[in-house]
Amino acid sequence: MPDAMTGPAALAPRLRAVCGADGVVTDPARRRTYESDGITYHSAVPGIVVLPETTGQVAAVVRLCAEHGVPFVPRGSGTGLSGGALPRPDGVLVVTSRMRRVIEVDIPNERAVVQPGVFNLDVTRAAAPHGYHYAPDPSSRQVCSVGGNIAENSGGAHCLKYGFTVNHVTGLEIVTPRGDVVRLGGKAPDAPGYDLIGVFVGSEGTLGIATEITVRLTRAPQRTSTLLAAFPTMDAGGRAVSAIIAAGVLPAAVEMMDALAVEAAEAAVRCGYPEGAGAVLIVELDGAAEDVAAQFEAVTALCRAAGAFAVRAADDPAERARIWKGRRSAFAAVGRISPAYIVQDGVVPRTALGGVLARISELSARSGIRVANVFHAGDGNLHPLVLFDDAEPGAAERAAEVSGAILDLCVEHGGSITGEHGVGVDKACHMPRMFSDDDLATMDLFRRAFDPDGIANPEKVLPTPRLCGERPGVVRGEHPLVASGQAELF
C-alpha cells in the first residue's frame, strides 16, 4: 500500500505536467462525483482523478503509476453495473471523457476508428448518413462509452443476431499496465499472432486502457419491424420463443418482460403495453423487406398459437421507439414500485429458460421477495430485479440470498454468473462457483503477464479474500437518471 509520499496525491504535480492543470482533479467534492458507477451500493472516493486527452497522456499517466506502485482504475461514462469502475482511495482514476473524437469513418472498409470516450450511439450517428450503424446496443447506448463497452464486452438487445462487442472490434491500441503502447489487429479481418483483442475485450480494465478502437460497421437493414405480443403467462411466452427459434427464424432481438416489469415500465414511461399481460414479448425482425414481411407473418402466427392474446406491429420509427422505450426503461423504472432492488444478471442455455424461471418463481414465493424479470430471451440472458424494502429488518439480507440463489440456478443449469454486466467487484467472489482453482489460476497467470505489479484495476474480476462476503449491488429508490430523462440507462 503506497504511503502519502508515494500515494496518488503525491503524484499530482507530475500528473499535471502530463495532463495539464485542468486535466487533474484533486478537489474532494469533485472527486466524490466519481465515487460509483451505475450501481450505487459500492462507492469509494478516488485518490486523484486524471482526464487525459491523448494516447501519449494515458501512457505517461500509467507509467507514473507503474513507477510508484500506485493502482489505477479506468473509467468511461460510469454506467457499468458490476462496480468495475469503482475507484480506489489509494489510486488514480483515469477517466476517458475527454477522449470523445470519432477519428475516422471508413465506409468502403466498413470500419470506424474512435477514441474510448465516444458514446456508443455516436458511432451509429457518425455512420448513419452512409446507411450503416454500430451493432452492439446496450440500453445505455446514449451515454455509455465505447471504451467501457470494450471493458465489459457489452451486449444489448440485438446481440442475439449481431453478437457481442467482441464480434465488432477488429483493432485496438492499448496502453498496458506497464505503460507500453501496443497495437492489436487493425482494419483487416484476422491478424496473426495471439488474438489479444478477444481477451482484452471483456477484461474489465485489468489489462490496461484502450486508447483507440477500430470497430466494424454494419449495413443498416432495408427494413426493421417490431412486434409486441402479450401472453397470459410467462410459460406461454416462453413457448413462443422456442417455437420461433425452432422455426429457423433469427430475429434481431427477442426480449421478454414479466407482469411486474411491465407494471414498472408503465408507471415510469407509459409505454402502452396491453393490459393484463403475464408476459410481454418484443420480437424485432430486420433484413430485406420481403424477408421481414414473411418472417413477421410467421412469428405472429407462432405467437398466437402459443397463446398470445394481443399482437401489435410497428414498422415506423416512432411506434418502434415507443415499444422499445418500455423495455429500455424497465430497470431504472423498477424504483417506482420498490424502495430498493438488486439488479441481477445471469445467463442460461436458452432451453433451460423455462425451468430456471419456474425455480425463480418458487424462490420468490418461498422468501416473500418479489422478483421482476426482464430478459434477452433469445440469448437466455436473464436480468432478474430483486425487489425489497430496506426499511424492513432482514429484507436486504433475504433479497441478497435470493439474488445469489438465482446465480446458483444459472450455474446449475449450465449457464454463468453474468450475461453481459461483467464481474467487477460485484461478482468476483462468485467466480469460484463456476471456475475450478486451475481455471482461476490460469486467468491470474494471464493477468499477471500484462500486469506483473497488480496495479491495473486491482481486486476486480478475480476473487480476493477481502472482497468475498460483500453484498451485490443495490439500487435505492428511483434511479436519479429516470427523473433526469435519462431513464434508458441500463
Added chain:
Amino acid sequence: MPDAMTGPAALAPRLRAVCGADGVVTDPARRRTYESDGITYHSAVPGIVVLPETTGQVAAVVRLCAEHGVPFVPRGSGTGLSGGALPRPDGVLVVTSRMRRVIEVDIPNERAVVQPGVFNLDVTRAAAPHGYHYAPDPSSRQVCSVGGNIAENSGGAHCLKYGFTVNHVTGLEIVTPRGDVVRLGGKAPDAPGYDLIGVFVGSEGTLGIATEITVRLTRAPQRTSTLLAAFPTMDAGGRAVSAIIAAGVLPAAVEMMDALAVEAAEAAVRCGYPEGAGAVLIVELDGAAEDVAAQFEAVTALCRAAGAFAVRAADDPAERARIWKGRRSAFAAVGRISPAYIVQDGVVPRTALGGVLARISELSARSGIRVANVFHAGDGNLHPLVLFDDAEPGAAERAAEVSGAILDLCVEHGGSITGEHGVGVDKACHMPRMFSDDDLATMDLFRRAFDPDGIANPEKVLPTPRLCGERPGVVRGEHPLVASGQAELF
C-alpha cells in the same frame, strides 16, 4: 536442450504406461510419416509420437513433458500450411487422431461438443439430419481436424458471412502446458472472466492442447445459389466485387481466381469454367428463398455491368459442387503447371485489393516469376501461388523474394502477413514487419503466462533468431494428395 537420458526417447516407458503400447510410436519409419504438414519444405522427424485417446491421457503426457523439460508439438490431421505442426527431434508429437468422437449434438441449444481429432466436415455431417451445419469450412474440411482449426483459427470460403472459427467456438476444455485441465466457456454465449477462448483459438499450439470443443451449429439456409461469372480482366472482376458489397448484398462467399489459377484447376479437375477468362468470380448467396432469388438477380446484373461475358447459375447441389471443385482444387492443382510453387497467404482491407493485385502483376513481370491468384475477394484474403522451376538456378531465390515482397505489399496497404494459414515456423520471422517490439513482448509475456518453461510448440509464431532467414514453404511438383483423389486439400 534435453540429453538422451531425459529426452523424448527416455520417456517411452512412462508414455506407454499412459497411452498403452499401441499409443506410443518409436519406430523411425513410422515416426517419419509425421515429418511435415501441408507444406513439405519444412520437415523434421519427431523424437517420439503419442496417440492419446482421452483428456486424462493428454494431461498426463503434457505433465511428463513439463516434468522433464521436453518440448511437445500438438498435431491434428497435419493439413496446416505454415508448418505449425512441424515436429521436433527433441520433442514429443501429440497426435489427436484417436480423439475422433462427436460427443454430443445439442440441437435445442444449437451446439455440438466434439473431440479435437474430429474432421471438420464430420461436425456438419452429424448436424445435417437436423437441418444444421458447422459454418467454418476450410477447403481441407474433409480431412482437417477441428482441433487444428482451433489452433489456426481457420477460415474458409464462407467466413465472409459467417466468421472465422473463433466466432463459432463457445467452450473449450484445454490442457495447459503445465498439464492442468482448464475449462473455458461452455454452451452459453458469454462467460465471465477473461475470454481466453478468443486468444486460445489461433494460438497455434503454443498455449496447450484443446481436448474438448463446443461449437455453435448454424441452421442450414433455406436456399443456396452459386453464381459463376467470367470477366476479361481481374480489374473487371474486382469492380464487380466492389459493386456487390456497395449494393449492400452480403454473399455467403465471394471467391476470385485469375487466368493462371483457372488454367491449373481445369487441368486438374476439368471444372468447365468459361474459356478465355482473365478472372473468374464465384458468388454464393444463401438465406430465405425469395431473398436469395432477388439477390441473385441483383448480383447477375452487377456482374454484367462490370463486364462479365458469361454468368452461370447453379442451384442444385451437383452443379454447385462442380463450380466449387475448381476453386477448392486450385492450390494443389497448380502442381500441374509448375514444377514448384510457394503458397502465400496475406490479407488486405478489401478496398486495397485492386492496388495490391496490380503491384503483384508488376512484381511478377519484373522478376519473370509467374504468380497465380486465388482468393477470398470479399475478405481481402489473398492466396498468391508463386510458381517457379527449381531446376533453374536462382529461381527459388527469386520466387522467395517475390513471395516476401507480396507480404510487404499487404502490410504497406494496412493488411497483415497471414489471412488464415497462420504464422507457424513459416512466418515467425515476418512478425516484426507488422508488430513493434512492445507488441511482440506483450505477446511473449502472455505466452509465458501459460508456458513458463517454453515447452509448448516452441519456435513457432513468435520470431526467434534461429528461424529467421529460412525460406517460406515450397511445394514441389503435383501435390501427392491431388493424385490420391484428395485434391481439395487446401
